[in-house]
Amino acid sequence: MEPHEEIPADRLLEVAQRIADRLLELQERVNRQMDATASAELPEIRRQLGYGTAEPVELDGLVNTRIAGLSIVVTPEAVATLLPVTADSAATTRAGRRAVTDIVSGADGRLTVIAGPCSIHDPAATVEYAGFLARMRSRYADDLEIVMRTYTEKPRTEVDWKGFAYDPYLDGSNRISVGLIATRMLMLRITAMGVPVAAEPLNALTPQYVNGLVTYNGVGARNVTDQTARERVSGFSSVVGFKNSPEGSIEAAIQAIVAARAPHEFLGIDQHGITAQLSTLGNETGHVILRGDKNGPNYSAEHVAETRALLARRGLPEVLVVDASHGNSQKNHLRQIEVVHDLARQIASGEQAIRGVMVESNLVAGRQDLDLQREPNGLTYGMSVTDACVDPETTTAMLDELAAAARARRA
Numbered sequence: 266m267e268p269h270e271e272i273p274a275d276r277l278l279e280v281a282q283r284i285a286d287r288l289l290e291l292q293e294r295v296n297r298q299m300d301a302t303a304s305a306e307l308p309e310i311r312r313q314l315g316y317g318t319a320e321p322v323e324l325d326g327l328v329n330t331r332i333a334g335l336s337i338v339v340t341p342e343a344v345a346t347l348l349p350v351t352a353d354s355a356a357t358t359r360a361g362r363r364a365v366t367d368i369v370s371g372a373d374g375r376l377t378v379i380a381g382p383c384s385i386h387d388p389a390a391t392v393e394y395a396g397f398l399a400r401m402r403s404r405y406a407d408d409l410e411i412v413m414r415t416y417t418e419k420p421r422t423e424v425d426w427k428g429f430a431y432d433p434y435l436d437g438s439n440r441i442s443v444g445l446i447a448t449r450m451l452m453l454r455i456t457a458m459g460v461p462v463a464a465e466p467l468n469a470l471t472p473q474y475v476n477g478l479v480t481y482n483g484v485g486a487r488n489v490t491d492q493t494a495r496e497r498v499s500g501f502s503s504v505v506g507f508k509n510s511p512e513g514s515i516e517a518a519i520q521a522i523v524a525a526r527a528p529h530e531f532l533g534i535d536q537h538g539i540t541a542q543l544s545t546l547g548n549e550t551g552h553v554i555l556r557g558d559k560n561g562p563n564y565s566a567e568h569v570a571e572t573r574a575l576l577a578r579r580g581l582p583e584v585l586v587v588d589a590s591h592g593n594s595q596k597n598h599l600r601q602i603e604v605v606h607d608l609a610r611q612i613a614s615g616e617q618a619i620r621g622v623m624v625e626s627n628l629v630a631g632r633q634d635l636d637l638q639r640e641p642n643g644l645t646y647g648m649s650v651t652d653a654c655v656d657p658e659t660t661t662a663m664l665d666e667l668a669a670a671a672r673a674r675r676a
């Protein structure tokens with residue numbers, strides 16, 4: 266057992282902070298050595314290339330005029346060395362990816378369910394919720410492959426809290442190193458419990474910190490047209506889904522599928538945090554996630570048929586996942602129940618294209634406002650601080666219905 270596996274979940278942030286402090290101290294020293302080597306050798310390289318001595322130019326008011334701070338962050342390699350993927354976690358992710366890939370390709374007739382909080386904000390509640398999903402996974406294993414939403418990065422419409430990976434203390438202190446370490450610790454913990462993890466890869470650098478721990482990545486509605494997001498997931502080992510755009514464009518998700526199936530060359534970082542050129546092979550698991558839009562839902566049989574036709578026209582597999590929340594619930598968590606009813610009816614009557622359902626679920630129903638100035642202790646335990654979620658009881662009823670539908674479709 267790794268030492269971090271024994272840490273009580275309510276002390277996870279404290280330990281993440283200690284790890285961050287030690288790693289940042291080390292990284293400062295490494296960076297100083299690198300800077301010293303570069304400043305010793307670069308003038309000589311300049312000279313060998315036939316350039317004269319660089320005259321210092323005053324750049325005040327020209328560069329970094331809107332940068333208020335710049336601090337180093339722990340590197341993926343250092344974090345992975347202290348918090349390695351254990352055999353149990355690796356086995357969970359391997360099996361989860363295999364199962365979801367097979368469901369997407371049609372080799373496995375079950376249904377994927379991506380359930381869990383809209384966003385992660387409290388390690389203890391997250392681990393407790395993972396315990397609930399671990400029980401659900403055993404109960405419904407014959408019909409469902411259940412994966413836990415472990416979203417620590419949140420895309421925001423305007424300005425708001427950006428998620429646990431960025432601001433783990435929920436107070437605007439934005440300790441990103443601590444957030445990245447704590448995210449990895451949580452994903453290690455959840456996968457060690459046998460529950461595969463789903464995430465949203467919002468940032469170009471964060472995936473390196475959770476390498477080997479994510480089974481399913483959903484590119485969000487606000488990022489689906491982003492070239493850098495498409496490039497990134499073309500190299501992911503996980504299964505990837507693309508939401509329709511916030512305005513309802515399914516075509517945007519289809520274009521993302523096509524883009525991500527292709528190999529790409531782009532800029533990222535390597536495991537040492539050094540800028541790197543990444544060469545990818547393309548990801549063939551890409552599919553549309555229907556999430557509705559601001560004007561209404563898009564989960565009906567007509568929408569599913571329309572999406573199938575659009576995919577067929579592009580010669581793509583007629584495969585999709587439906588998100589019961591967001592535009593499909595018009596952000597009313599209880600409407601997810603109606604969405605799931607409808608999807609269960611479609612699946613039971615033989616609709617083959619629907620391979621997965623996403624549900625926003627948490628320990629406590631509803632949502633609460635997060636005030637970054639208030640003590641986090643004022644929050645209700647287990648309740649979402651972003652979009653409203655259904656509770657475990659409602660989630661269980663949904664899983665029961667979806668399992669029966671998957672069974673009926675296979676029969």
Ligand SMILES: O=C[C@H](O)[C@H](O)COP(=O)(O)O
Pocket residue numbers: 383419420421422423425591651652
């Ligand atoms: O999934 C959660 C939210 O819908 C998404 O992050 C956007 O949130 P916002 O519109 O509240 O910023």
Ligand SMILES: C=C(OP(=O)(O)O)C(=O)O
Pocket residue numbers: 383416420465483484485486487508556588591
């Ligand atoms: C942000 C999310 O959804 P969307 O991109 O559909 O708004 C989400 O699934 O957390």
